[in-house]
Amino acid sequence: MAEKCNPYENMLCNLDAAAQKLGYSLDEYISLRYPERELIVSVPVKMDDGSVKVFKGYRVQHSSSRGPCKGGIRYHQDVDLDEVRALAAWMTWKCAVVNIPYGGAKGGIQVDPTQLSLGELERLTRRYTSMILPILGPEKDIPAPDVNTNAQVMGWIMDTYSMFKGYAVPGVVTGKPLEVGGSLGRPEATGRGVMFTVVELAKRLGWDLKGLKIAVQGFGNVGSVAAKLLKDKGCKIVAISDVSCGLYNPDGIDIDRVLEYKADSPNCLIKGYTEEGISTITNKQLLTMDVDVLIPSALENQIDAEIARELKAKVVVEAANGPTTTEGDKILNERNIPVVPDILANAGGVVVSYFEWVQNNQMFMWDEEKINSMLERVMIEAFDGVWSMHQREKVTLRMAAYMVALDRVIKAKKIRGIFP
Numbered sequence: 001m002a003e004k005c006n007p008y009e010n011m012l013c014n015l016d017a018a019a020q021k022l023g024y025s026l027d028e029y030i031s032l033r034y035p036e037r038e039l040i041v042s043v044p045v046k047m048d049d050g051s052v053k054v055f056k057g058y059r060v061q062h063s064s065s066r067g068p069c070k071g072g073i074r075y076h077q078d079v080d081l082d083e084v085r086a087l088a089a090w091m092t093w094k095c096a097v098v099n100i101p102y103g104g105a106k107g108g109i110q111v112d113p114t115q116l117s118l119g120e121l122e123r124l125t126r127r128y129t130s131m132i133l134p135i136l137g138p139e140k141d142i143p144a145p146d147v148n149t150n151a152q153v154m155g156w157i158m159d160t161y162s163m164f165k166g167y168a169v170p171g172v173v174t175g176k177p178l179e180v181g182g183s184l185g186r187p188e189a190t191g192r193g194v195m196f197t198v199v200e201l202a203k204r205l206g207w208d209l210k211g212l213k214i215a216v217q218g219f220g221n222v223g224s225v226a227a228k229l230l231k232d233k234g235c236k237i238v239a240i241s242d243v244s245c246g247l248y249n250p251d252g253i254d255i256d257r258v259l260e261y262k263a264d265s266p267n268c269l270i271k272g273y274t275e276e277g278i279s280t281i282t283n284k285q286l287l288t289m290d291v292d293v294l295i296p297s298a299l300e301n302q303i304d305a306e307i308a309r310e311l312k313a314k315v316v317v318e319a320a321n322g323p324t325t326t327e328g329d330k331i332l333n334e335r336n337i338p339v340v341p342d343i344l345a346n347a348g349g350v351v352v353s354y355f356e357w358v359q360n361n362q363m364f365m366w367d368e369e370k371i372n373s374m375l376e377r378v379m380i381e382a383f384d385g386v387w388s389m390h391q392r393e394k395v396t397l398r399m400a401a402y403m404v405a406l407d408r409v410i411k412a413k414k415i416r417g418i419f420p
């Protein structure tokens with residue numbers, strides 16, 4: 001029977017285990033088992049052919065204990081409430097692991113955006129924004145890009161919110177185009193953070209980056225940047241994939257050439273790319289390839305029990321949110337394959353979102369060098385904190401990351417107390 005994967009249930013298992021390990025009583029953390037606020041909206045859109053379609057949209061705010069809620073918005077046909085809830089909670093832990101003053105939120109619309117024209121996409125985005133507007137704001141809840149949303153979508157969100165307010169409010173959303181208050185370095189930030197994570201991990205394991213064999217599942221904004229930056233560090237990216245196909249070259253794929261190819265291909269996909277020594281592979285072949293590092297950078301639930309049993313990578317670095325199921329995680333632990341969890345490995349995006357928001361609030365702009373070096377510092381500090389907890393408590397890296405995060409959130413909750 002296929003493994004049942006309710007991502008929110010998976011999140012709760014980790015939350016309970018980390019709280020118990022830290023010695024907290026249920027009363028001290030029970031409210032974190034529930035999202036603070038959930039909004040479900042039905043979003044009508046006038047389609048280009050004159051018909052009207054209604055899409056389901058969500059915004060879930062998991063916690064605001066440490067600051068305004070923060071998290072992306074995704075457009076995908078499989079979006080549902082449990083997924084958005086889990087993603088919102090993971091944002092709470094992610095912001096706490098890297099110690100930025102935010103809580104966690106997430107939004108999504110159940111839609112296949114590839115089926116919409118640009119005009120339909122804009123109308124969908126603006127109507128959705130207007131329907132969740134009462135709970136948004138630079139001090140309340142700040143969206144950002146996620147799966148299938150980009151800087152242009154953030155620009156529409158910023159404009160819609162600003163139109164209602166009557167003045168420009170760039171700090172209501174991050175990941176915007178530079179022209180409307182976006183930050184240098186934000187588009188590459190998640191992939192860059194993944195690169196820093198691999199570098200730190202390699203240091204701890206005594207590995208040389210030169211020739212390190214890496215497979216990357218997902219060649220979107222996160223996977224492609226991580227692959228490029230790791231290749232620049234001397235690693236050999238032997239396998240990559242996206243929704244269109246998987247590619248394998250034992251001598252290392254020429255990532256710069258793939259990026260050029262992808263930029264010119266109609267749907268920004270890698271299918272059809274060729275070079276000497278390259279062959280196509282399936283998704284399963286990529287996930288079970290004999291490499292040093294496997295970087296899942298696509299969607300949730302990719303490494304299930306079956307894949308985990310056959311996985312040959314020496315370590316897994318989770319660039320996607322929730323790519324490993326609970327069963328898969330158990331098996332990888334039993335097999336002593338370290339997993340750097342999503343809430344640490346992919347936190348680079350929200351860290352630079354935070355820098356963007358600070359710049360917006362100050363009406364100021366920093367240069368890219370400053371942003372990248374501040375990102376590096378935050379990622380290294382977070383990695384250090386998680387690694388120390390992992391060594392000291394003899395727990396997995398995932399448990400260590402949850403423990404670091406949870407401790408910070410629970411302490412903040414305690415100081416604030418329960419209103420009234």
Ligand code: GLU
Nearest residue numbers: 071072144146349350353
């Ligand atoms: N969607 C990204 C994530 O899952 C970025 C969130 C943000 O920048 O707020 O971490």
